[in-house]
Amino acid sequence: MRVSKLYAPTLREVPAEAEVISHQMMLRAGFMRKAAGGIYSYLPLAWRVLKKIENIVRDEMDKAGAQELLMPIMQPAEMWQESGRWDVYGDEMFRLTDRHNRNFCLGPTHEEMVTTLIRSDVRSYRQLPLNVYQIQNKFRDERRPRFGLMRGREFIMKDAYSFDRDEQGLEANYQLMYNAYTSIFTRCGLKFRPVEADSGAIGGSGSHEFMVIAESGEAEIVFCNECDYAANVEKAELFPIECAEEALQEVRNVETPECKTIVAVCEYLHLPVEKSVKAVAFTSEKGLILCFVRGDHEVNEVKVINACGVIELEMATDEELAAAGTVGGFMGPIGIDPTKVMVVVDQSVMKMHNFCCGANKTDVHCLNVNPGRDFKPTIVADIRLIQITDACPHCGGKISKARGIEVGQVFKLFTKYSTALKATFLDENGKEKPMVMGCYGVGVSRTMAAAIEQNNDADGIIWPVAIAPYQVVVVPVNLKDEASTAKAEEIYATLQQQGVEVVIDDRNERPGVKFKDADLIGYPLRIVVGPKTLAEGMIEAKIRKTGEVLHLSATGDYVATVQEILAKL
């Protein structure tokens, strides 16, 4: 490719709309342009990167025994109604109607589609296991699209679905996919970490997320420094906290004027925060939920959702609190009827003695409260967020936190969809059984963005060779100098013949412009051909990642050298 013909309009300045590095770089380097919020055109350079990622994904999927197919983006409402998700999915689903007023959606995911497809064709245990995948655009009307490709409303995803006779089969497929994902992200040149994850709205249980480690990541993960435990914070279990036994004392109320937060209350009463319990109130489709955790702990909403078996949580309003007989800032479990309001108490609170909490009256808190004696929870569960001071839930070791970009997730769905959608088969005994399913996603366009987040400097992108749009750019320094320009053309043609993915910057621009663009676009290797070095029989190869400059013989076998350099990057 000749840069003079390449559709890659670079920008000198950072567009005001872009906040994160990957978004800024992709706009500046001419990789993409916005059509609407969270919706982008991929220009040729980006499309080459995406195809490279897709091909790595394909290769690993095929090796793991999955078969590629392509399902419709537009999906009829009926199958979603059958699974029950037409109503559950909410505003995040793009919906449309045809001329006959029939309802459709743009696929946010394909469990319904694939399950109804497979159920009509697979009748026997002999046809299982089966694993199918596709790479296509997905549509989700995000509440808040942001960060360019990191959270778009239309994005490219690889989604695979496995069907097995039993849970052992699922376990095997899950492991195959887990390993394939590890290979995919390794081959893409990314620093990543698989972590235990909550399975969320997709359903099922048992899940891992593949996180690309990056400061700009939206997810927070914890990992143990001593064992191999790693989890999304919203999933992370807690190492049990024990409390020393002490004699139970009588409950009494104290005035706590103007103390709206638990920290203020404890300061006012000269109590350690560990001797207090705070409350967070939510509303859900099952009504009000009062959650209680220790004063210095935080409520984990995902755990609350799972513990209560609800779909969504919202912060409760003052009116709802008043109706339940309490008041914001002074909520406590005493006197709340656990059969009318869900009183969800963190497991660690159940072990505390003589603690302080709200008295459900403005400016009043209770002292010496004890679980069991003074109140009855509706539910006791682990509902708190792990903190850096917590011990590893597996080995008790010291944990660390990091931020990550979720580029892939694997789920064990079990029979959630096959039961709802009646995807059954006959086993060897002629008995009808639901297929045991798994699903496995890779955010292809997000992976491209994540790669940039992890590989850039002040001058631009630094592509890992495996997913770079081109491997090499050849830069003739001065087009007026015939000898060096001819040499550059020769090198370009030769490399191309040898299968190197190469562009030549044949624009009649000053060298600075070409260098700046090459750095910005992030070609892994730049070959500069100019009169000065050529006079000495040399050409220059500069490695984008390290800045290292190598002088190669212009007449010798530079092709082999270039291939060696690329192989090492």
Next chain:
RNA sequence: CGGGGCGUGGCUCAGUUUGGUAGAGCACCUGCCUUGGGAGCAGGGGGUCGCAAGUUCGAAUCUUGCCGCUCCGACCA
């Protein structure tokens, strides 16, 4: 959806407070010149100032409504 900020040529922004008929830099076109890290000179093209109503002799500027973008909170690949 709630809360902040912003919409002026392709990009970055000034002008809005105090209404008087639109500007700069970059990019683009032509010519000259220049060629190892975003050169210089000269000339040139391009904007119904997000949209719609309103106030006014007169609106980018004031008022109202709408739309879009963006950032902060809950979801996800």
